[in-house]
Amino acid sequence: MRRRTAGPGATATIADVAARAGVSTATVSRALATPDRVRPELVELVMRAVSESGYTPNNSARTLRTQRSRMVLVVVPSVANQMYAHVLRGIDTGLAPAGYGVIIGNLDNAPNKEGRFVDFAFARQVDGVILLCGFVPGSHGRSMASAGLPMVSILSPIVDSDIPDVGIDDHAAGREAARHLARLGHRRLGYAAGPREHVVDTARWTSFREGALAEGVDPADIVRIEGGEGMRYTYRSGVAAGERFLAMTRRPTAVFCGSDEIAIGFMKVMRDAGVSVPEDVSVMGIDGIEQTDYTHPVLTTIRQPRQDLGRAGAELLLGMMDGRSDAAHRRVRLPFEFLARASTGAPPAEAAGRISQDLAPARMG
Amino acid sequence: MRRRTAGPGATATIADVAARAGVSTATVSRALATPDRVRPELVELVMRAVSESGYTPNNSARTLRTQRSRMVLVVVPSVANQMYAHVLRGIDTGLAPAGYGVIIGNLDNAPNKEGRFVDFAFARQVDGVILLCGFVPGSHGRSMASAGLPMVSILSPIVDSDIPDVGIDDHAAGREAARHLARLGHRRLGYAAGPREHVVDTARWTSFREGALAEGVDPADIVRIEGGEGMRYTYRSGVAAGERFLAMTRRPTAVFCGSDEIAIGFMKVMRDAGVSVPEDVSVMGIDGIEQTDYTHPVLTTIRQPRQDLGRAGAELLLGMMDGRSDAAHRRVRLPFEFLARASTGAPPAEAAGRISQDLAPARMG
DNA sequence: CTGTTAGCGCATTCAG
DNA sequence: CTGAATGCGCTAACAG
Numbered sequence: 097m098r099r100r101t102a103g104p105g106a107t108a109t110i111a112d113v114a115a116r117a118g119v120s121t122a123t124v125s126r127a128l129a130t131p132d133r134v135r136p137e138l139v140e141l142v143m144r145a146v147s148e149s150g151y152t153p154n155n156s157a158r159t160l161r162t163q164r165s166r167m168v169l170v171v172v173p174s175v176a177n178q179m180y181a182h183v184l185r186g187i188d189t190g191l192a193p194a195g196y197g198v199i200i201g202n203l204d205n206a207p208n209k210e211g212r213f214v215d216f217a218f219a220r221q222v223d224g225v226i227l228l229c230g231f232v233p234g235s236h237g238r239s240m241a242s243a244g245l246p247m248v249s250i251l252s253p254i255v256d257s258d259i260p261d262v263g264i265d266d267h268a269a270g271r272e273a274a275r276h277l278a279r280l281g282h283r284r285l286g287y288a289a290g291p292r293e294h295v296v297d298t299a300r301w302t303s304f305r306e307g308a309l310a311e312g313v314d315p316a317d318i319v320r321i322e323g324g325e326g327m328r329y330t331y332r333s334g335v336a337a338g339e340r341f342l343a344m345t346r347r348p349t350a351v352f353c354g355s356d357e358i359a360i361g362f363m364k365v366m367r368d369a370g371v372s373v374p375e376d377v378s379v380m381g382i383d384g385i386e387q388t389d390y391t392h393p394v395l396t397t398i399r400q401p402r403q404d405l406g407r408a409g410a411e412l413l414l415g416m417m418d419g420r421s422d423a424a425h426r427r428v429r430l431p432f433e434f435l436a437r438a439s440t441g442a443p444p445a446e447a448a449g450r451i452s453q454d455l456a457p458a459r460m461g
Numbered sequence: 462m463r464r465r466t467a468g469p470g471a472t473a474t475i476a477d478v479a480a481r482a483g484v485s486t487a488t489v490s491r492a493l494a495t496p497d498r499v500r501p502e503l504v505e506l507v508m509r510a511v512s513e514s515g516y517t518p519n520n521s522a523r524t525l526r527t528q529r530s531r532m533v534l535v536v537v538p539s540v541a542n543q544m545y546a547h548v549l550r551g552i553d554t555g556l557a558p559a560g561y562g563v564i565i566g567n568l569d570n571a572p573n574k575e576g577r578f579v580d581f582a583f584a585r586q587v588d589g590v591i592l593l594c595g596f597v598p599g600s601h602g603r604s605m606a607s608a609g610l611p612m613v614s615i616l617s618p619i620v621d622s623d624i625p626d627v628g629i630d631d632h633a634a635g636r637e638a639a640r641h642l643a644r645l646g647h648r649r650l651g652y653a654a655g656p657r658e659h660v661v662d663t664a665r666w667t668s669f670r671e672g673a674l675a676e677g678v679d680p681a682d683i684v685r686i687e688g689g690e691g692m693r694y695t696y697r698s699g700v701a702a703g704e705r706f707l708a709m710t711r712r713p714t715a716v717f718c719g720s721d722e723i724a725i726g727f728m729k730v731m732r733d734a735g736v737s738v739p740e741d742v743s744v745m746g747i748d749g750i751e752q753t754d755y756t757h758p759v760l761t762t763i764r765q766p767r768q769d770l771g772r773a774g775a776e777l778l779l780g781m782m783d784g785r786s787d788a789a790h791r792r793v794r795l796p797f798e799f800l801a802r803a804s805t806g807a808p809p810a811e812a813a814g815r816i817s818q819d820l821a822p823a824r825m826g
Numbered sequence: 827c828t829g830t831t832a833g834c835g836c837a838t839t840c841a842g
Numbered sequence: 843c844t845g846a847a848t849g850c851g852c853t854a855a856c857a858g
């Protein structure tokens with residue numbers, strides 16, 4: 097059979113609709129796309145034929161013809177990660193009104209999967225790309241960037257590139273974390289690190305350090321605690337950091353963790369070891385995932401506007417795909433929210449070189 | 462310019478490759494798809510031309526021609542939910558080797574978004590659909606099912622349909638939960654409900670009830686605690702359930718929650734109210750998200766093989782898309798894992814009608 | 827305003 | 843084994 101009749105799996109073509117309405121396919125196409133350029137009674141006729149036949153335009157034909165797929169590729173390190181999942185949600189929210197769909201490029205923390213997604217770009221399967229992974233995927237020496245597609249990064253700037261990005265000011269975040277802990281009276285600070293060499297991690301660590309120094313903390317008393325090889329912003333990374341912390345002879349009295357998950361893993365190790373938070377050690381995270389509201393103690397954290405970041409990134413990309421030149425080469429910074437909560441407090445009395453002035457008179461000059 | 466030259470945004474076509482190799486486009490196509498049917502030296506020639514020009518077949522053209530998009534739509538209630546995110550990851554893992562990509566259909570707990578995804582199906586933008594939402598999306602009276610696409614459900618059977626599904630045995634899970642709590646000595650049990658009328662929730666509730674009855678619990682002592690209107694398997698639903706629990710005059714001594722998130726929200730309310738878990742009330746969840754390892758106390762739960770469920774669903778769908786008839790109309794049940802941990806224990810002495818025989822001699826007949 | 831025509835890029839006939 | 847020709851379904855020129 098050449099043309100399917102109605103039935104399961106049947107898909108009407110524009111020709112079917114045209115025949116049914118007694119007009120040409122061009123008229124059908126116009127009646128659907130630009131009804132004001134078609135005589136009203138014909139539009140009516142076409143619409144009836146469309147609904148009778150259950151016609152939905154074939155997407156690949158349309159894409160092939162128009163050279164626009166109305167699809168966006170989102171490359172994410174791990175869909176299972178709370179943070180990325182929420183940004184993804186924001187992206188979808190921002191893209192949907194413009195009629196764009198989302199193809200998910202899940203690297204699953206295994207960079208060898210990049211090739212698949214590079215191909216998506218070159219196969220013109222998508223009109224644009226949003227990166228949550230902090231780098232431009234590539235494979236076999238071919239970078240996704242050379243596909244010539246509009247591209248936006250969220251959560252992390254892309255080094256050595258002019259790819260627009262949207263995120264928070266990670267430097268300000270790191271400094272505020274340091275300030276918060278220092279003002280509570282802590283004089284020896286730890287940073288439970290995320291992935292080494294990652295731009296965001298570097299920004300947070302260096303700015304945390306700067307912030308601590310600015311508060312008069314001794315450089316020797318700002319320690320970086322690695323989470324273990326190959327570990328990302330995960331619970332397990334926090335567990336590893338916690339274990340290293342326990343092994344230290346001179347422990348920090350407060351620890352800023354590179355992510356909320358790290359903080360949560362870290363706190364678990366403390367609890368299991370009988371180290372109280374915040375009495376023995378203050379712990380804070382960053383990201384502001386919902387889960388932080390449900391930890392015990394409730395976690396001090398820096399909330400990124402996850403959903404808004406996604407939406408802003410989507411809108412930036414939409415602008416670029418529409419060829420609005422003002423969209424490209426931009427850098428969007430959204431405000432974060434500092435949530436000072438129960439997991440951070442004054443240092444234990446014996447460890448405090450100086451107690452916050454709000455809490456007690458200074459002991460050191 | 463008619464044909465782009467190499468440069469940013471350039472995309473070589475099969476014609477470019479053919480010209481460069483000095484063969485016809487048909488030969489290029491064959492050299493790529495079925496190299497064994499082409500003279501080796503020509504294959505060599507083509508391959509060189511391909512890599513020189515950076516050719517990647519245009520996907521919409523190929524889709525239009527072959528009537529296969531090599532894309533699958535995954536409809537998920539909420540990408541931000543841990544559970545779905547992990548299943549999604551498993552799906553991607555299962556689909557990737559077969560060369561299939563994933564389009565994400567995020568309902569975001571707002572069913573009016575269904576229409577978009579119904580269109581994807583009818584527009585033949587995908588070759589198959591995986592449902593994590595427990596129902597078949599539809600809009601304007603048109604069901605996605607009538608698009609005639611292979612379809613599989615994961616995590617929940619679809620009522621009144623012959624759509625194959627993969628999941629755990631929810632009835633067995635509910636019964637085991639009841640048994641676990643009853644054997645610890647609890648004689649008054651609560652169920653913190655998920656979305657009312659949801660198949661899975663119904664299965665868990667009814668089987669929990671059955672299991673409790675089988676253990677000799679009085680029917681009047683099995684109470685369903687609603688999480689509040691419009692609430693899903695979320696933390697907040699657990700919070701609402703916790704508040705209702707506290708308001709009860711005769712509280713259950715153990716509560717089975719419809720999801721881990723519900724359990725975690727519930728536990729927070731208990732903690733804030735000074736009700737100890739498990740000393741005052743035992744709490745358990747179901748799903749087995751990673752987060753349950755990091756709660757305090759560590760949450761007793763029933764772990765669903767999230768990733769395996771996703772992979773199995775993907776493989777089932779692959780079979781259907783390949784027209785393997787044995788694939789359809791199947792129902793796959795994967796084993797779950799009962800994790801008895803610290804959040805469940807014996808009931809408080811004054812409340813116990815009977816203490817588990819492992820813990821103390823029976824007080825009742 | 828409407829129909830005819832062409833072609834997006836590819837895979838697959840059908841000849842040779 | 844290879845090339846020429848065809849058409850997947852659609853939209854956009856171009857005529858009328």
